Amino acid sequence: MKAYKIGVLPGDGTGPEVVNEGLKVLEAAASKFDFKYELSHYDFGGDRYLKTGETLSDSAIEEFKQLDAIFLGAIGHPNVKPGILEQGILLKARFALDQYINLRPVKLYPGVDTPLKDKGPDDIDFVVVRENTEGLYTGCGGFLKKDTPDEVAIQTSINTRKGVERCVRYAFEVCKTRNKTKNLTLCGKTNVLTFAFDLWERAFNEVGKEYPMITTDYAHVDATCMWMVKNPEWFDVIVTDNMFGDIITDLGAMIQGGMGIAAGGNINPEGVSMFEPIGGSAPKYTGQNIINPLAAIAALQLLLEILGERKAADSIEQAIMYVTGEKLESLAAGKMGYSTSEVGDLVAERLSK
Numbered sequence: 001m002k003a004y005k006i007g008v009l010p011g012d013g014t015g016p017e018v019v020n021e022g023l024k025v026l027e028a029a030a031s032k033f034d035f036k037y038e039l040s041h042y043d044f045g046g047d048r049y050l051k052t053g054e055t056l057s058d059s060a061i062e063e064f065k066q067l068d069a070i071f072l073g074a075i076g077h078p079n080v081k082p083g084i085l086e087q088g089i090l091l092k093a094r095f096a097l098d099q100y101i102n103l104r105p106v107k108l109y110p111g112v113d114t115p116l117k118d119k120g121p122d123d124i125d126f127v128v129v130r131e132n133t134e135g136l137y138t139g140c141g142g143f144l145k146k147d148t149p150d151e152v153a154i155q156t157s158i159n160t161r162k163g164v165e166r167c168v169r170y171a172f173e174v175c176k177t178r179n180k181t182k183n184l185t186l187c188g189k190t191n192v193l194t195f196a197f198d199l200w201e202r203a204f205n206e207v208g209k210e211y212p213m214i215t216t217d218y219a220h221v222d223a224t225c226m227w228m229v230k231n232p233e234w235f236d237v238i239v240t241d242n243m244f245g246d247i248i249t250d251l252g253a254m255i256q257g258g259m260g261i262a263a264g265g266n267i268n269p270e271g272v273s274m275f276e277p278i279g280g281s282a283p284k285y286t287g288q289n290i291i292n293p294l295a296a297i298a299a300l301q302l303l304l305e306i307l308g309e310r311k312a313a314d315s316i317e318q319a320i321m322y323v324t325g326e327k328l329e330s331l332a333a334g335k336m337g338y339s340t341s342e343v344g345d346l347v348a349e350r351l352s353k
């Protein structure tokens with residue numbers, strides 16, 4: 001029987017509540033699909049930072065390297081200056097574990113409202129593959145003459161051939177395994193960012209030669225935003241850099257029904273990956289048992305899929321679709337018609353059937 005070591009980092013706000021529901025579903029999946037797991041809990045987050053000044057310790061990173069996957073709840077605390085926890089925990093883990101892919105499925109489930117008029121589940125089903133360790137996120141830059149009238153701030157986008165190529169290749173692989181149009185779109189800005197996206201375009205075209213079964217096209221990032229709203233059905237897989245990926249995946253989250261459902265993976269295909277609901281810590285809903293746990297459950301689904309537990313992942317997705325289609329009144333916190341833990345129960349029970 002396969003056995004997995006899973007790190008659990010519930011984090012701040014409603015993170016622990018939604019992670020609990022994810023773990024409930026994990027337990028149900030393990031007994032149904034015959035795998036074992038062992039959990040290691042970590043209490044990194046805002047409260048620990050406020051007490052100890054520590055965000056994510058180097059020794060924890062070393063421990064993470066021994067795990068098979070990490071399940072993250074939410075990072076963000078009302079009493080901690082924005083940026084500290086994001087950089088100290090989330091970005092630190094992404095970089096230290098070289099999680100060079102950010103994988104964001106954008107799929108509208110049955111019964112879920114999308115703000116896009118006349119679009120339904122048949123129209124909204126694509127995946128964004130975002131580069132996750134380079135671009136504008138490396139912290140490369142600095143100030144000159146700070147706090148003077150002559151101040152200069154520079155923030156450089158780093159695009160290495162190796163980093164771009166491995167990201168693009170991963171996107172082709174994702175596209176190959178999907179049952180859609182087998183089309184990969186490169187999203188960039190070749191008309192203005194003539195160095196960075198020149199490299200991207202060349203890497204994309206060259207790697208594309210290895211995948212004759214996949215058609216390719218290109219869209220500028222601004223046009224991509226327009227098409228995601230007007231014709232989301234055009235997309236199968238989109239690959240893009242870190243910053244553009246950050247922006248278009250939030251647009252994607254909204255068209256698939258919002259923070260209650262959107263999940264993502266920070267993936268190192270050769271190493272340890274980390275999965276998270278993308279909603280944030282929602283401090284105002286903390287402790288009320290009203291937050292929607294489906295995004296965390298979807299993150300757990302993605303975790304199992306990447307670990308290779310395909311059947312378990314598919315069944316969890318089916319169970320989520322049953323719950324959105326047949327049970328929930330809304331995905332919004334407090335309006336689901338069920339509590340947080342009841343939604344977790346619904347998914348777990350459906351899975352166990």
Ligand code: IPM
Pocket residue numbers: 086087090091246
């Ligand atoms: C995301 C988040 C992070 C990012 C923040 C919290 C640093 O927005 O995962 O998309 O910008 O990557």
Ligand code: MN
Pocket residue numbers: 246247250
């Ligand atoms: Mn983001």
